[in-house]
Amino acid sequence: MQQKSTIAVVAEDQEFCRAGLSSLLKRKLGFRSVLEVRSKKHLDEVLRSNFLISLVTVDLDLPGLDGPNSLRQMRSEHPSVRVAVVTSSATREIILACLAAGIHGFIPKAFQTAEICSALSFIVKGHVFVPSVLSAVEQMREIRNAVDQPLQTDIRLGLTQRQQEVLHLMSKGRSNKEIARALDIAPGTVKVHINAAFRTLGVHNRVSAAAALMAPAPADHRLASLSA
Known part of the structure; x- marks a missing residue:
């Protein structure tokens, strides 16, 4: 799949995870550019300054992020950007709260690389991904x-x-x-x-x-x- 003239953002404070997601988005999903941010403040600045961003992956442990409240605000301020949570915290309650905030996908970091890639591809195509078989x-x-x-x-x-x-x-x-x-x-x-x-x-x-x-x-x- 090719993502012409589109930019993704990886909001993650762990360098290893940040680099891995960036590489995946470029090599497997065809994004021409991936911006990396380490805090909610930096993420807000990037979203406000770049209108070609089409996807954001965000860790719930991102410094400055106020859980579902921040996600809800992000979706309200940037409705054209698809938002995927990629995080270690994946309880049923957290997943439901994030879905209710309007995100387009919830991807546990425990997933294999191929599973993460498949989930992100599903989200980019316009669907909502949840880590379960629930309809x-x-x-x-x-x-x-x-x-x-x-x-x-x-x-x-x-x-x-x-x-x-x-x-x-x-x-x-x-x-x-x-x-x-x-x-x-x-x-x-x-x-x-x-x-x-x-x-x-x-x-x-x-x-x-x-x-x-x-x-x-x-x-x-x-x-x-x-x-x-």
Whole structure:
């Protein structure tokens, strides 16, 4: 695969891992340039100054990084950049929190080189990678279980009634065609509602939308919506 006129960033404070990922991105994924940064501050500076960056790999232990909060902010400020977490901490809770923040992939450092390469390739092609065999529907169920909340339909989310209905069915694993039949609307209309709801919630995929919908209301002083 060739990545013409694109630049990747490796945000990692360990020199060995940084060099390994940089080499992999150039040799196997075809990036013409890979920038290396050692702190969150440096990463922010690089992202603000270079508009050709299309991929960032980031370690959760990066100095200055505030876990999922920093990831969420990064996704909000740089929506065109795909973000992959490559880290040693890979518990189920951490993976779910990062997915809810809107990242495009979570890759444990324990993976073999070929597995890391395959995962990064999957992410670059526009998919969301998680280190498990869970389907998107099962991921959404995991998120529901993690926050232990029913669907959040509070009007403060800014969703219309129809958008809430569409996302409610989507979170149950229904396809666009199934949602259209259930609500007696056209499949194209379902897609319009989903895209509009994603923009309102600040997310870019079904898993992150489910996380936003499951979050408690703002009155609980916890997150009510999650960026992607």
